Amino acid sequence: MLPQTFSQLAQLIQLAIGPVVLISGVGLILLTMTNRFGRIIDRGRRVADLIENAHDSHRREVLRLQLHILRRQARLMRMAVSLVVLAIFLVVAQILVTFIGTEVGGVPVTLATLLFLSALCSVLVAMGFFLREITLSTTAHDLDLKRHTEEHEVPAAARRAR
Numbered sequence: 001m002l003p004q005t006f007s008q009l010a011q012l013i014q015l016a017i018g019p020v021v022l023i024s025g026v027g028l029i030l031l032t033m034t035n036r037f038g039r040i041i042d043r044g045r046r047v048a049d050l051i052e053n054a055h056d057s058h059r060r061e062v063l064r065l066q067l068h069i070l071r072r073q074a075r076l077m078r079m080a081v082s083l084v085v086l087a088i089f090l091v092v093a094q095i096l097v098t099f100i101g102t103e104v105g106g107v108p109v110t111l112a113t114l115l116f117l118s119a120l121c122s123v124l125v126a127m128g129f130f131l132r133e134i135t136l137s138t139t140a141h142d143l144d145l146k147r148h149t150e151e152h153e154v155p156a157a158a159r160r161a162r
Helices: 006-053 057-103 109-151 156-161
Strands: none
Touching (some): 006 057, 006 109, 057 109
């Protein structure tokens, strides 16, 4: 049954505010993840081009290793993005259940609770994938730094002389 008074409507809207705030926050996380995913894809294309143009076999091997890491990063980000999108779907379903439950005479509290908790779990697992991707990103970055620092390594005697 639809709310008959303003206070009943206000109470129903209050029930939806928490999930709506979650959607807003998760939306910002999704924006960050999709931007990062795009950068991974762009970097993968760049590394593939560098492999084709590399004349040094050691350089090609390092670039192939980076490409392998980028492929793993892309898979992790795809999973993280998918889980965040799933969380948004679950929260929207929870809001719908709340409003429809009010219309038919009672909110199925167990279903609404399970949908909301499932959304939170989905976000939690997505953050785990995101964190793992960040870790892989630093591994690929370390390969670049190592190459540059080894090529331009200043001998210990020269460092002491400074």
